[in-house]
Amino acid sequence: MAQAHSALERTKQDMAAARQQGYVDEVQLRTVLYGGSNEWNTHTRIAGTMQRDPVFDKSHRLYMTRTERYERALAMTRRIYELKDQHHWSDTETRVALGLIDEPIPISLHLLAFEPVFFSQASQELIAQYGLLIQQRGIVGCYLQTELGHGSNVAGLETTATYIPATQEFEVHSPTLTSSKWWIGSLGKTATHGVLQARLVLPNGSDLGPHLFFVQLRSLDNHRPMPGITIGDIGPKAGAGYAGVDNGYARFFHVRIPREHMLSKFSSITPGGDYIKPPHAKMSYGGPSGCDHVLDARPLLILHPRFISSCGWLMAKAATVSIRYTTVRRQGNPDADRLEQQVISYPSVHYRLLPILARAYVFILLGRDLVKAFDETSTRLASGDTSSLADTHVLTSALKAHSTRHAVRDLEVARRAMGGHGYSAYAGLGRLYVDQLPLVTVEGDNYVLDKQVVRSAIKAVKQLGSDGRDLPISLRYLSVLSSGVPPSIDATSWQDIHVVVLLLKWRAARLVQNLVSHSDKDAKYDASAEQRVAAAIAEAIVADRVAEMDMGIRLREKEKCALRNLLLLYLLVTAEAALADLLSLNLLPPSLSHSLRTATGLLCFAVLPEAIRLTDAFGFTDWELDSALGVYDGNVYEALWEEVQTEPLNQTEVTRAYEDHIKPMVERGHTLAGQAQNRAKL
Amino acid sequence: MAQAHSALERTKQDMAAARQQGYVDEVQLRTVLYGGSNEWNTHTRIAGTMQRDPVFDKSHRLYMTRTERYERALAMTRRIYELKDQHHWSDTETRVALGLIDEPIPISLHLLAFEPVFFSQASQELIAQYGLLIQQRGIVGCYLQTELGHGSNVAGLETTATYIPATQEFEVHSPTLTSSKWWIGSLGKTATHGVLQARLVLPNGSDLGPHLFFVQLRSLDNHRPMPGITIGDIGPKAGAGYAGVDNGYARFFHVRIPREHMLSKFSSITPGGDYIKPPHAKMSYGGPSGCDHVLDARPLLILHPRFISSCGWLMAKAATVSIRYTTVRRQGNPDADRLEQQVISYPSVHYRLLPILARAYVFILLGRDLVKAFDETSTRLASGDTSSLADTHVLTSALKAHSTRHAVRDLEVARRAMGGHGYSAYAGLGRLYVDQLPLVTVEGDNYVLDKQVVRSAIKAVKQLGSDGRDLPISLRYLSVLSSGVPPSIDATSWQDIHVVVLLLKWRAARLVQNLVSHSDKDAKYDASAEQRVAAAIAEAIVADRVAEMDMGIRLREKEKCALRNLLLLYLLVTAEAALADLLSLNLLPPSLSHSLRTATGLLCFAVLPEAIRLTDAFGFTDWELDSALGVYDGNVYEALWEEVQTEPLNQTEVTRAYEDHIKPMVERGHTLAGQAQNRAKL
Structure with a gap:
């Protein structure tokens, strides 16, 4: 029993140690992520009220029929308005409460x-x-x-x-x-x-x-x-x-x-x-x-920049669950302590998970950043001024397609990185994934959005004057075309946020230029061109904002450094995924792809010791995550064990299928085996 | 009503016309895919027996609880053995019957x-x-x-x-x-x-x-x-x-x-x-x-090459459902007949779907091709001869990871290409996708397999002599290293299967060489190196087999041409996805990436007129596909409508949630609105 005890204690110790080894103050980062400590306090208070309320209990959700899930959604909705009346919640507080329901609901x-x-x-x-x-x-x-x-x-x-x-x-x-x-x-x-x-x-x-x-x-x-x-x-x-x-x-x-x-x-x-x-x-x-x-x-509604933050928060859940689980899961070769290695210590694992963490930070902050621009547009529009409508439309279209694609992909990458147990419904990420899938098809198919983004870029590049400074946010990357030559890259460039940003802007701008100039008869057969260019534009827009974020960080040194690492990591993995473009466009010498990849891997090692604190900063409670593998204390195996006891199939010792199907099959087998044995004896 | 009639008739007409416009004889291709007309006849006979049997009815499967799904799986299993006894099925026939159950079952x-x-x-x-x-x-x-x-x-x-x-x-x-x-x-x-x-x-x-x-x-x-x-x-x-x-x-x-x-x-x-x-x-x-x-x-069991064909058949389902639906779905700008365009006519759509069709053919044939090699290994092993075990192990490891990744991805790409309706469970592909997910994690995590594949390649490249001809199948791509210089590529190369095969082999061989030679201290930070190299190796192995398939086609001219187009399309999309490697390794001048992309797009247009017949050749019945969007006759909207009538929520006019939750919420709203109105009047 000592061993039994220690095996389970170890996961908790691993989690505590991972928390211990970090230096960043998650409270500071949390305040940045929530946009203020008041916002965080409201969030905590409302989440506390809800998780104490049986209507919001999630423990049997996985076993419900769709009809029961629908009825539960309505029960939760009704309850939110009852709580609003009881606690005199403001509209903002009610919105926080509705946002805490972690599944789509009719209201x-x-x-x-x-x-x-x-x-x-x-x-x-x-x-x-x-x-x-x-x-x-x-x-x-x-x-x-x-x-x-x-x-x-x-x-x-x-x-x-x-x-x-x-x-x-x-x-x-x-x-x-x-x-x-x-x-x-x-x-x-x-x-x-x-x-x-x-x-x-x-x-x-x-x-x-x-x-x-x-x-x-x-x-x-x-x-x-x-x-x-x-x-x-x-x-x-x-x-x-x-x-x-x-x-x-x-x-x-x-x-x-x-x-x-x-x-x-x-x-x-x-x-x-x-x-x-x-x-x-x-x-x-x-x-x-x-x-x-x-x-x-729809475009102006669904494409509200709040949507981009929502994608960021989904990535945050994916990162939190998978980073926590792989921190306490041990597998493979013994490490210095003669224990098997923590799964997250494998580069092939943290190389997949830390970029999700970085992207979560970028998209949460980006969404907040763009809400201002959006609100201004709405205000202008209400008074009949449509001057910034086009920019806002392109911006939100580009980023909607981009952020939803990544959110969906990140949820699945995180789930797979957890190996076998990631496929258990109790892991929680599979549920989020299937709920998010319509994001990539319904409500403004991303391919349709891509087309609009590219069309506006082509129009802009044709009209581009010598001074790019007055370009709206959605086209600002084009300013590189009028401002010089592409940056000269060497192996040290990957430490410089601004060089990578510039590279991503050049890539988008050149791709748009190519679309304009490719007038050969075969150009129309480049069937994924619009999609690739739209993605490059979105990445250039985000990169531009990331550079601004980097300059605007108001944090103490350690936290600033941690956040800057995340911003750079986001940029490097973006550049790495863009390698085919960068090389095709001669923006990067072939010999430097290897240095980009190793720079990314090296940066992951720098982020790794802070990973648990950086996920803690998202502030999720166990109730919010609803994941046996993502529990705060790291006690994942007991959490799985407890979940399993509630599985309906486990409520009877012998399944109904035994009398109906297993027994007849086994009896048939015994008869046939007996007959074969007798034949063999003859 | 005339219009109503015609809108639904049109989908059927579109499907009939798409069938009509092709030239290939699907019976010939089907015989190749099933490995003989006897095999196809057996398949048809058994499928016919099963789909007439209520135990294998699928019409309420989507509404069942997990307990009911489990009991159904046992009922089907028992029934298969009853049918075996009744119809005196051989073991092979019984295996065909079990294979026709389109979901995982305990047996x-x-x-x-x-x-x-x-x-x-x-x-x-x-x-x-x-x-x-x-x-x-x-x-x-x-x-x-x-x-x-x-x-x-x-x-x-x-x-x-x-x-x-x-x-x-x-x-x-x-x-x-x-x-x-x-x-x-x-x-x-x-x-x-x-x-x-x-x-x-x-x-x-x-x-x-x-x-x-x-x-x-x-x-x-x-x-x-x-x-x-x-x-x-x-x-x-x-x-x-x-x-x-x-x-x-x-x-x-x-x-x-x-x-x-x-x-x-x-x-x-x-x-x-x-x-x-x-x-x-x-x-x-x-x-x-x-x-x-x-x-x-497990490796030798789960990695049986039959598994590769199974992945091919999944891709075949993905291709059939999505190509059929996008053939009858019309959306967007009017075409020559003043009807909206068929969705599949958009390059951005067929560029995503036809490669899945091509991959299905390649993997089905590849699996059959490798069964022989595998059976020989098993025979040798039974007599104590382990000489070909290593080759078989690398081969199946490489192709397992490769084929499962593609099968899962293709199912999802096909589902998304169908737009909104693809998210309906009645579309059928979502169900296959979630059942296939464990393939990429459980039972020999693909990352573990990648490691083994790369390790054996590194060992082989270090030992490589001047004569590469005796290399086993799993390492044959390395022979390019001892046989000359990389092919010189120009825009016409993309029509030549053997040049593209050579290019893919060079890419894998060079990547393995690089792994050996990259001894700089940062090389270990290239965290995805193993995964990328293993994928390149798998693609080189498949390319090698594709070249053999191309030479071994025994078909009449039209069918040969259609199949050759599919093989080339498989190779081109593989090369396109490998662009970052090809450019980094200087195997392709940057200026030629565009020509590769347009060659792929152009080839898609060549395959397109035969797409429906090429999917018909898979021989799926509507019962096998179980997809409202993939019905043979193209009558997708009526098929959806009929499915919807069986949804449990539709069996009562007013939901139980009305009295419990909606009514109280609406009454509260009326009260509050009334109070606000009164306040406003005061």
């Missing part, structure tokens, strides 16, 4: 799509009538855009809203199965109302393309679908992701809604059936450029 | 691990006693190696089997929680017996390291665990993968087993307690080289 569609679209697009009259109910969740809304047959191409939507002057109503109709609204979060079983995208058809038959309408979906008396509307859930998702959300479908059969329910802030229909155009096409809120009158509010 | 562990390890390692006496029962599934077995605290490092296992001369028994004991056997497939609730790895401890206390023992786990009378053994299931896996398999744990408390139950073909214990060594360390079946006496039978 998000109300908060992130329905509510903001309604308030930005509805007339004052409609807001007066429904605004308070929407703000207080007296009605619960969803945003009905995507159809079964059409996703990101809004222009192809088939649902119609035909104006009927006689009754001053619109008749909403789904002419085909493919025009069924599909994938709409919260529509399946929850939402009472929705904002609907439908083609506006005038009495004279002219089709004005997609416009927005406010529609009631379910009765407020009994929650039954309104007459003429067929609604349902669209079923489970890949890997059991998004289990708590009732993504749904709706089909409309000649459903009438009042004329006033068209969202008419910018365009409207007169009682007689005349169309009043929006004052400015761009007021229709940042639809994909080139598509006129596309009232697609 | 696989009996068939792929327990049974072959038992027969290759047990004494004749033990085989006489249990062999027939094992062959006829009169007992159901599992293979207990991995422990909670130890995975791939077999030397670190803690479970002990101490010999007790007085009773001529072993006492099996798990001294610690971490020594619990863990992750063992079929152990949780199914297996009656197992082959156990435990450290052999002699009466004098000396520890001889891991050896194999035959143990009874559960009573054959009532299926209860045997005295002293604690058994259970280890819980759900990431993304709800492997739901039907009861991966389990077992802890032994001083459990006695007879002396004869040690698997004693190569080493044994005398009644008095003396150890009889194996005649030859390597007879212990291909454990990682460098580890003596590691009785790890």
Whole structure:
């Protein structure tokens, strides 16, 4: 038993030792990550309230059916508003609470799509009538855009809203199965109302393309679908992701809604059936450029820079769980203490995990950094000034695609780096991964975003003057073209943040130039060009911000040094992944790729001793992480053991499958074996 | 309604037209893929029997709890043996039937691990006693190696089997929680017996390291665990993968087993307690080289080349589903017929999907190709000849890591290329993905395999003589080093299979050379070096086989041309992904990267018209694919619609969550909105 004791004690000792060996003060870093100690204190207080509340208990979540997961999501939502009333939480505090729910829930569609679209697009009259109910969740809304047959191409939507002057109503109709609204979060079983995208058809038959309408979906008396509307859930998702959300479908059969329910802030229909155009096409809120009158509010909503921080926090979870587990997991050759080596001590392991840690810091800070620019744009836009809209759109498009791709990839890299146990659902990262997958496809397919980013860069490079200083943030990397020659790289360059930043900017700028100049007939066959160039642009934009972050660090020396190491590590792994570009563009002599790789590896060794403290700085509680492998105290094996005892299959000693299937199979085998034995004896 | 009709008809028309436009005869290609028309006929007959049988119905699988999925897996297994008896299936036919079950099931562990390890390692006496029962599934077995605290490092296992001369028994004991056997497939609730790895401890206390023992786990009378053994299931896996398999744990408390139950073909214990060594360390079946006496039978089992074909068939499913769906899905700009474009017509889409198609062909054929070499090794080994064991081990290690990484990645790339609907569980690929994930971590972590592959390459390159012709298959790429200078590449090289093969071999050979020569103090910081070099070696080995395949094609002209295009496409995308290496090694002038990319894109356009027929050649029925988006007739939207009607949430009009949670929330909202309105009036 002494040995048994010591084996488990060892994981805790390893964790304590790893904490001990670091020098950075995680409180300082935490304050930076949370944007202030008040924010951190609020976070802690709210998380404490929630994790004491049985409604937010996670211990049986993995065993629930999808229906139970959906009901649990609603129970948590209701409870949040009860707690808000009890504790007099502000809206900000309530948002923190909702953010602490670590899975997608239906109410998000109300908060992130329905509510903001309604308030930005509805007339004052409609807001007066429904605004308070929407703000207080007296009605619960969803945003009905995507159809079964059409996703990101809004222009192809088939649902119609035909104006009927006689009754001053619109008749909403789904002419085909493919025009069924599909994938709409919260529509399946929850939402009472929705904002609907439908083609506006005038009495004279002219089709004005997609416009927005406010529609009631379910009765407020009994929650039954309104007459003429067929609604349902669209079923489970890949890997059991998004289990708590009732993504749904709706089909409309000649459903009438009042004329006033068209969202008419910018365009409207007169009682007689005349169309009043929006004052400015761009007021229709940042639809994909080139598509006129596309009232697609999504880009500006989903692409909110807060989203970039969210990706950073996901990476933070991936880094925390995997770095903690590989710190206490020992495997392989004995180390100096005659114990097997800590898994994280293998370069092939920490080389995969520490870049995730670095990226988490970069994206959390980057998101905060960009919120300011975004808020300014929103303020300007509200007063009719669209001057910075294009920049914000490119910026958020580029970084959305970039940050979501990395978040999803990092979750999976971290999971795999944990080896076999990473595949246990109790490890926690698999759950986050499947929930994040839609980020890379749904809601503005990243490939579509890439196209827009590249298009704006090409336009800019063609117009580029000699002075690049006035370029907006999203195009600032192009300034290198007018300011000199590429940096000359040698093996010492990899210690210099500013040289690496410059290199990444040159790479993006040159790639854009090449796209412009490649006019050979085969250029169109370079099928991944847009994707590669868009990624390079995003990386150049981030690199530019990283250089600013580096200059703006207000921390004591040790913490500043640790943070600077993370920023540099982010840049080096970015450059390493860009090697094919850097070499193709002659920005790097072939002989220096090896030095870049070893510089990265060397920097990882510098970051390693601080790794546990740097993850502690994220401030996750065990309840937040919900990972047996990522527990704070390192006691991973007992945590796994305890989880396993709750597995439903373990609640009976002998499975029901025994009488039904195993016993007959075994009896058959005995009979056949007996027969064979007898034959052999004959 | 006419429009509704036509929208759905169009998907079917698109599919029919895509079939029509191709020229290749899929029957010819199918015969090649299945290795003969007899094999294809057997496959069809067995698949037909199964898909008519309700036990193999898949229509409610997605809604089942894990317990139900487990019970279903056992029901299917039992049914297969019933059908075997009814239809007098041969063992080969039964294997085809088991292979048609498109998810992991517990009996696989009996068939792929327990049974072959038992027969290759047990004494004749033990085989006489249990062999027939094992062959006829009169007992159901599992293979207990991995422990909670130890995975791939077999030397670190803690479970002990101490010999007790007085009773001529072993006492099996798990001294610690971490020594619990863990992750063992079929152990949780199914297996009656197992082959156990435990450290052999002699009466004098000396520890001889891991050896194999035959143990009874559960009573054959009532299926209860045997005295002293604690058994259970280890819980759900990431993304709800492997739901039907009861991966389990077992802890032994001083459990006695007879002396004869040690698997004693190569080493044994005398009644008095003396150890009889194996005649030859390597007879212990291909454990990682460098580890003596590691009785790890897994490499040779799991790494069977059939495994490579399996990966190919997974890629085939990924390619079939995604190419079919993107053929009938239309989105974006109108094409010549004024319809929106078929999604597959976008280069950014088919550039992602056609390489998966090409890789499927390559890996299916490669697996078959290598089975011969493997069977020869097995035959030789049985007669004590270990001369080709090392080559086979490197070959299968290299290709296992390589093919599994690609299979998992391709499933996900294909899923994402389908956009939003790809995230629906009905799309089918998400399910395959989560089931395949353990391939990249469990059972010989790919990083461990990489290390072995690289080690053998370094050894070979140091010993390399002037004549490379006698090199075994796994090292044949090194022959370029003694045979000349790298090929000189120009823009026309990308049409020549043999030049690209040569380039890929040079790249691998140079990378191995660099590893040997990089003796600078920083070289050890290149943390991904082993992984990159191992991948390059695997790609060089495959390229070598692809060149052989190309020369060995026995098909008519059109089919030969189509297959050759696929082989070349495989090589080009492999070279493209290797660009950073090719440029770093000066094997390719920087100015030619663009030509490589456009050559790939151009070749995709050549493959595109045949894509549907090339996927048809895989011969999957709709039941096999179980994907609403991959249906043969292209009627994807109706298929989705029909699936959705079976979703449990849709079986009631109003969710239970309404009374419990939505109604209280909405009522609260109405109250608060009313209060706010009243305040505003005051």
